[in-house]
């Protein structure tokens with residue numbers, strides 16, 4: 001059940017990066033359920049196509065494989081959106097990820113992989129979609145998924161640094177592009193039960209129970225809770241809000257034990 005009007009995104013077109021799985025899939029699904037036409041992109045063509053097939057039962061959903069770290073592939077996604085819909089109203093920068101490691105053990109390649117994905121990739125997609133659609137249309141809306149790194153991210157310093165960069169980038173573009181009627185905001189999820197958590201190996205998975213106990217609401221978040229926050233920021237319901245980060249974390253940004261992950265490494 002949804003508290004939003006079912007036609008909230010009628011005639012609107014949305015791009016969800018990383019929309020083939022987890023939180024991105026839930027966002028794409030929710031946008032479709034509220035009338036949007038949706039494009040999803042990610043690196044792995046087969047699961048991406050499968051996700052688009054399933055999502056198409058809810059409405060129009062197209063897909064194009066894309067590594068957001070390659071701006072020419074991002075341009076190809078914009079080409080598809082232009083051909084299929086001729087416009088774009090909402091960009092959800094959801095694609096991202098990282099691996100757990102103490103900072104001093106992250107080698108150059110690993111550092112660059114995470115920075116390129118989360119910071120550079122998010123910038124490329126935002127810039128391309130603004131240039132191709134939002135600025136010419138004089139209208140657009142960007143919502144970017146980051147993480148809870150309000151007190152740093154010990155155990156995943158690369159992603160903490162990248163997402164802090166994205167949060168600051170969002171404040172800058174929100175100001176630069178306000179004159180084009182473009183809003184830009186972030187959503188910072190805490191620990192959310194999703195396919196993303198399955199990518200972590202056992203020691204980190206054990207941590208999840210501890211994180212749940214630490215949480216003042218005594219639980220992890222759901223993908224629907226993140227999607228609902230995205231819907232709010234992507235819709236006219238938040239029309240006077242730009243440049244902010246909405247925390248969806250059951251208070252973890254104020255209260256989480258940030259050393260839990262570091263302590264797993266037993267150093």
Ligand SMILES: CCC/C=C/C(=O)SCCNC(=O)CCNC(=O)[C@H](O)C(C)(C)COP(=O)([O-])OP(=O)([O-])OC[C@H]1O[C@@H](n2cnc3c(N)ncnc32)[C@H](O)[C@@H]1OP(=O)([O-])[O-]
Pocket residue numbers: 096097098099100101107109110111113114117147190191196197199
């Ligand atoms: C509490 C939870 C809160 C947050 C939850 C979530 O976000 S859930 C969402 C979670 N979902 C996701 O995170 C999914 C998306 N994540 C990813 O796709 C990857 O983590 C990525 C961001 C590194 C990109 O990867 P890619 O395809 O570009 O590259 P690649 O795989 O080829 O690696 C490049 C280099 O990185 C290094 N390195 C990589 N892994 C490890 C490791 N375990 N150990 C050590 N190092 C590692 C290594 O140097 C490697 O080079 P090598 O040694 O192989 O020559």
Ligand SMILES: NC(=O)C1=CN([C@@H]2O[C@H](COP(=O)(O)OP(=O)(O)OC[C@H]3O[C@@H](n4cnc5c(N)ncnc54)[C@H](OP(=O)(O)O)[C@@H]3O)[C@@H](O)[C@H]2O)C=CC1
Pocket residue numbers: 017018019020021022023024041042043044045048066067068069094095096097098117121145146147148188189190191192193194195196197199
């Ligand atoms: N689950 C959680 O607790 C939290 C998640 N987040 C963030 O939410 C977002 C979604 O995570 P979640 O759904 O949990 O995890 P998933 O691993 O399921 O989602 C990550 C998605 O991003 C895509 N992706 C990764 N790298 C690239 C790339 N270079 N180019 C294009 N697509 C890419 C993946 O598809 P493909 O492999 O096909 O490229 C996948 O669809 C991520 O940014 C994550 O860091 C933030 C806080 C907490």
